[in-house]
Amino acid sequence: MTCPFLQREPDTDATDQSNMRASLHGTADPAAADGRQDNRRRGRKPGSASGDRTSSGAEILAEQHRHLFDCVKPLYDEPLAIASGSGCRVTDYDGRQYLDAFAGILTTSLGHCHPAVVAAIQEQATRVGHLSTLYVNDRQVEAARALAEIAPGDLSRTFFLNSGTEAIETALATARLHTGRSEIIALRQAYHGRTSMAAALTGHAPWRVLPSTVTGITHALSPYPYRAPFGDASDEELVEIYARDLIEVIETTTNGRPAAFIAETIQGVGGYIVPPRGYFQRMAEIIHSYGGLFIADEVQAGFGRTGTHWFGIEHWDVVPDIMVMAKGIAGGMPVGAVTATSEIAGSWRGKTISTFGGNPVCMAAMVATLGVMHAEDVRTRARDRGAQLRRSLDDLGARHPWIGDVRGMGLMQAVELVEDPATKQPAPRLAGMLLNAARDEGLLVGIGGLHGHVIRLGPSLLISNDEMEEVTVKLSRACAAVEAAR
Numbered sequence: 001m002t003c004p005f006l007q008r009e010p011d012t013d014a015t016d017q018s019n020m021r022a023s024l025h026g027t028a029d030p031a032a033a034d035g036r037q038d039n040r041r042r043g044r045k046p047g048s049a050s051g052d053r054t055s056s057g058a059e060i061l062a063e064q065h066r067h068l069f070d071c072v073k074p075l076y077d078e079p080l081a082i083a084s085g086s087g088c089r090v091t092d093y094d095g096r097q098y099l100d101a102f103a104g105i106l107t108t109s110l111g112h113c114h115p116a117v118v119a120a121i122q123e124q125a126t127r128v129g130h131l132s133t134l135y136v137n138d139r140q141v142e143a144a145r146a147l148a149e150i151a152p153g154d155l156s157r158t159f160f161l162n163s164g165t166e167a168i169e170t171a172l173a174t175a176r177l178h179t180g181r182s183e184i185i186a187l188r189q190a191y192h193g194r195t196s197m198a199a200a201l202t203g204h205a206p207w208r209v210l211p212s213t214v215t216g217i218t219h220a221l222s223p224y225p226y227r228a229p230f231g232d233a234s235d236e237e238l239v240e241i242y243a244r245d246l247i248e249v250i251e252t253t254t255n256g257r258p259a260a261f262i263a264e265t266i267q268g269v270g271g272y273i274v275p276p277r278g279y280f281q282r283m284a285e286i287i288h289s290y291g292g293l294f295i296a297d298e299v300q301a302g303f304g305r306t307g308t309h310w311f312g313i314e315h316w317d318v319v320p321d322i323m324v325m326a327k328g329i330a331g332g333m334p335v336g337a338v339t340a341t342s343e344i345a346g347s348w349r350g351k352t353i354s355t356f357g358g359n360p361v362c363m364a365a366m367v368a369t370l371g372v373m374h375a376e377d378v379r380t381r382a383r384d385r386g387a388q389l390r391r392s393l394d395d396l397g398a399r400h401p402w403i404g405d406v407r408g409m410g411l412m413q414a415v416e417l418v419e420d421p422a423t424k425q426p427a428p429r430l431a432g433m434l435l436n437a438a439r440d441e442g443l444l445v446g447i448g449g450l451h452g453h454v455i456r457l458g459p460s461l462l463i464s465n466d467e468m469e470e471v472t473v474k475l476s477r478a479c480a481a482v483e484a485a486r
């Protein structure tokens with residue numbers, strides 16, 4: 001059986017894209033402007049999002065099983081095949097629409113197919129689509145300058161890569177070259193990527209599929225107030241516990257001369273674990289006192305996601321020595337970035353290249369994304385829409401005893417599910433039920449936590465008041481379904 005997916009033309013479902021194409025190519029055809037032209041070309045019924053692809057979701061899945069690694073594993077047991085997206089909505093191959101509150105793992109920061117990002121990609125692709133870091137291009141320089149303008153402190157020099165994982169590797173190598181040391185302290189419950197070194201930094205058994213052969217990495221306690229090892233404590237007491245642990249880790253599991261301490265400002269895959277007030281100030285102080293650097297992983301928390309500030313670490317009023325970014329940086333295009341001070345960046349004197357790093361099309365998408373982020377004031381939007389979401393999650397938490405904790409910042413909000421609030425036994429069973437119940441309501445959310453027991457939300461930073469209202473109504477209905485079935 002032929003799979004339409006393998007033969008299809010570039011996806012043009014979104015009305016935004018049709019409009020964009022019309023304006024870019026001067027098409028005056030009103031059918032093109034409202035999307036009808038694409039549907040006609042594919043033999044679709046006007047207004048139908050999937051038309052003749054009605055049965056192709058299953059076919060695509062069968063093809064996926066045949067041709068992709070099994071470990072390329074979809075989120076749902078009954079996988080969701082998505083044909084198109086526009087703003088906060090995606091449409092599956094059966095024409096069903098979903099409100100996307102997870103944004104491709106917090107990555108389509110301006111929603112799907114934002115017209116300005118699409119236009120920038122199209123324009124750059126017709127100019128020059130690929131160069132490698134062997135050549136200089138205005139888009140890469142512009143992107144780096146735009147980043148330097150919003151990065152905290154003196155972080156002004158950037159290396160662009162293809163993914164968060166690659167940026168993590170680059171940050172670690174830079175720290176090692178700068179300090180002349182090698183040992184790194186990461187956190188339990190952290191997630192930093194999928195290469196050998198990034199997986200070795202990761203503090204989650206399920207994401208460390210192979211036994212680590214990387215040496216020189218140790219893990220300190222996760223700053224996880226809900227599961228603090230010594231029961232209830234104030235922020236100050238918790239910070240002191242985590243500080244003492246970091247000192248002990250340095251003094252007992254390293255040679256006392258660490259190259260760096262690396263941490264996500266909010267542990268994303270860990271289930272949006274927010275460290276207590278004062279935490280990063282103290283951790284940075286400690287690692288500096290031992291001569292090491294502080295690397296902030298802003299892959300999930302960066303670019304306005306946490307509200308008010310551009311980067312999560314700014315909530316703690318700390319300037320990291322090196323910052324790692326990816327995900328929402330370029331509106332969905334693959335960009336990883338490491339930013340450091342001139343002095344630290346200058347420590348890398350040996351040869352290195354990246355074939356796709358700084359790719360002009362991706363850089364154009366990033367410049368456009370940051371432009372929209374400024375114009376739309378995403379920091380304020382994330383703060384306000386995040387507060388709206390949080391009120392609703394707190395309300396759900398008060399109604400359902402199996403919601404053990406509600407936490408997050410800005411548009412990075414989660415609920416941790418437990419079998420019993422007294423024992424706090426993680427409830428992956430209930431999280432799976434809620435994930436599916438939300439899907440049934442037409443709402444996409446994410447999952448996280450060490451046991452897969454945390455439901456995570458991270459929608460587009462441009463989500464509207466009404467769309468957020470819809471998220472909360474759908475989630476509330478999904479919670480009611482779990483309550484009835486548990």
Ligand SMILES: Cc1ncc(COP(=O)(O)O)c(C=O)c1O
Pocket residue numbers: 105163164165166168191192193194264268269297298299300326327
């Ligand atoms: C905090 C954090 N760092 C690094 C990574 C790795 O990024 P990528 O998947 O782009 O390699 C991730 C991915 O989820 C992440 O959440």
